[in-house]
Amino acid sequence: MPREQLEVLNALDVAKTQLYHFTAIIIAGMGFFTDAYDLFSISVVTKLLGRIYYYDPHIGKPGVLPPGISAAVTGVALVGTLLGQLFFGWLGDKMGRKKVYGVTLLLMILCSLASGFSFGAHAKGVMASLCFFRFWLGFGIGGDYPLSATIMSEYANKKTRGAFIAAVFAMQGFGILTGGIVGLAVSAIFENAYSTPAFDVDPLGSTPPRADYVWRIILMFGAVPAALTYYWRMKMPETARYTALIAKNAKQAADDMAKVLHVEIEPEEARLEKMTQEPSQQYGLFSREFLRRHGIHLLGTTSCWFLLDIAFYSQNLFQKNIFTAVGWLPAAKTMSAIQEVYKVSRAQTIIAMCGTVPGYWFTVAFIDRIGRFKIQLMGFTFMTIFMFALAIPFYHWEEHNHAAFLIMYALTFFFSNFGPNSTTFVVPAEIFPARLRSTCHGISAAAGKAGAIVGAFGFLYSSEPRIASEDDQGYKPGIGVKDSLIVLGFVSLMGIFCTFLVPETNGRSLEEISGENEEDISDETEPEKPTSYNRTAPV
Numbered sequence: 001m002p003r004e005q006l007e008v009l010n011a012l013d014v015a016k017t018q019l020y021h022f023t024a025i026i027i028a029g030m031g032f033f034t035d036a037y038d039l040f041s042i043s044v045v046t047k048l049l050g051r052i053y054y055y056d057p058h059i060g061k062p063g064v065l066p067p068g069i070s071a072a073v074t075g076v077a078l079v080g081t082l083l084g085q086l087f088f089g090w091l092g093d094k095m096g097r098k099k100v101y102g103v104t105l106l107l108m109i110l111c112s113l114a115s116g117f118s119f120g121a122h123a124k125g126v127m128a129s130l131c132f133f134r135f136w137l138g139f140g141i142g143g144d145y146p147l148s149a150t151i152m153s154e155y156a157n158k159k160t161r162g163a164f165i166a167a168v169f170a171m172q173g174f175g176i177l178t179g180g181i182v183g184l185a186v187s188a189i190f191e192n193a194y195s196t197p198a199f200d201v202d203p204l205g206s207t208p209p210r211a212d213y214v215w216r217i218i219l220m221f222g223a224v225p226a227a228l229t230y231y232w233r234m235k236m237p238e239t240a241r242y243t244a245l246i247a248k249n250a251k252q253a254a255d256d257m258a259k260v261l262h263v264e265i266e267p268e269e270a271r272l273e274k275m276t277q278e279p280s281q282q283y284g285l286f287s288r289e290f291l292r293r294h295g296i297h298l299l300g301t302t303s304c305w306f307l308l309d310i311a312f313y314s315q316n317l318f319q320k321n322i323f324t325a326v327g328w329l330p331a332a333k334t335m336s337a338i339q340e341v342y343k344v345s346r347a348q349t350i351i352a353m354c355g356t357v358p359g360y361w362f363t364v365a366f367i368d369r370i371g372r373f374k375i376q377l378m379g380f381t382f383m384t385i386f387m388f389a390l391a392i393p394f395y396h397w398e399e400h401n402h403a404a405f406l407i408m409y410a411l412t413f414f415f416s417n418f419g420p421n422s423t424t425f426v427v428p429a430e431i432f433p434a435r436l437r438s439t440c441h442g443i444s445a446a447a448g449k450a451g452a453i454v455g456a457f458g459f460l461y462s463s464e465p466r467i468a469s470e471d472d473q474g475y476k477p478g479i480g481v482k483d484s485l486i487v488l489g490f491v492s493l494m495g496i497f498c499t500f501l502v503p504e505t506n507g508r509s510l511e512e513i514s515g516e517n518e519e520d521i522s523d524e525t526e527p528e529k530p531t532s533y534n535r536t537a538p539v
Helices: 008-015 019-040 041-055 067-095 095-115 123-155 161-194 211-220 223-235 240-246 250-261 269-276 286-316 319-325 337-370 374-393 394-401 402-417 420-429 436-462 480-500 508-516
Strands: none
Touching: 008 240, 008 250, 019 041, 019 067, 019 095, 019 123, 019 161, 019 223, 041 067, 041 123, 041 161, 041 211, 041 337, 067 123, 067 394, 067 436, 095 123, 095 161, 095 211, 095 223, 123 161, 123 240, 123 420, 123 436, 161 211, 161 337, 161 420, 211 337, 240 250, 240 269, 240 436, 250 269, 286 374, 286 402, 286 436, 286 480, 337 374, 337 402, 337 420, 374 394, 374 402, 374 420, 374 480, 394 402, 394 480, 402 420, 420 436, 436 508
16 A cells, blocks of 8 residues: 655655756766767777778778777777676665765766877787776766666656656767767868978878877867766755665755755654665565566566667667768778768767757657657667668668668667667666665666677677778778678567566656555455555556
8 A cells, every 4th residue: 555655755756847957957967978978989989090000001001990909999888887887876875876976977087088098009008008998987987877867866756757867868969979079070170280281181091190189189078078067966965765765864855855946844754764664665686575576677677778789889889880881981091090080970970960869859858748668669669670671671772872771770870769778768767666776777777788798799890891802992891780780670679579578657756666655564454465566567
């Protein structure tokens, strides 16, 4: 039987949209802006790294990163992210969301800068130091996932909670877009600054010494938005749900939220103490009770995120190879290294503007109207359709219709973002109890990054360019692009079925969804099976 909600939590649930909601979105969202910039800007510079450190002047051909090195440079941040999600997710429930929130951002700032200062006496040394710093960059990024999602869900009201959490995640789209724009700006500046009568024009296929500054500046720029947000992140109060339900400090929770909401709130200390001592509020993550109440839900959130990120990160990280395969990027020997960065950045910017960013904000606009379940199901369905539409007639698109290919390619990004890429972030922040919310979100997110690692070390490796034959020119596109797209289509199809493991959470309070406001049934009452929450059919 549901009990009456604590006054401080009810005040949050029914609060009208106020300035503090938008402040929290910006503060948490800028972390995700930085996350996306740091994770995806590497795809702008990987071709440049190959031309700088693996160029062979004896054969006169632009160099490329060996497949293993390329996969490591791209994927090591994802490994760090996975571990950071698990560690900081657990720490957020043990120490509090706010106490560790600034640590993640500080780590991102320092490691973004350090990535640009990667050093070494030879190519392997530079790549090794770059991988080291990007691992710890990913570790800090990983902590931002469970903490930002949990903080936003615990601040939001139940009417627009989905839109607020999705808006935080939608800043990721602007981070991807900014990565392309910064790549455009930096490469254009360095190219134009030296294209004057005082300097020789770079020959086709050349790698001028100044190109080494380009990739370093692009990676270091990720520290800027994180640094601008650090002060305000430290000024945020702890969430009332952590303070009341986990720290069991009813007075502090009431005082903090009274300042935020500008209303008087009764602490209700005696009632909180009685409520938190009930057996149903004490079960842990590895208990049979958790398995009964939330085992299927955790399986659903982890499997959906795992499958989604295989497709989403694979698309993002090997998009430069797809652009080459359909002729949008010319052969490397027809342009200088800096010009190639410009063209890769331009392609990423166009895809982000046309597909990625709009998809995120469609989710923000409709998630509390349509519901999480329907948006996720729709997204996986259209991703499946477009993946197969790209893959099956791939050689036709490659030879005859590049425009149609790129439009459908952009639509896969649109429906991944107006779909599971957003909902897999939102739902784990809503369905688990407060004392396990950050931990379970971290586990779900880590499953997603495991999928991203499959994409980075598997699909990316298979789609890397191979050296052409003696009679051919330059490098051929990776032979695995068509096959990779077919596999990604089946991955998206599996996501459709896993979506049915996740309940609909729209319009209900966090305590109602998780069962935290469910009273224990006394032994003297009529014997019947206790009702558990979240058995609502996901429709």
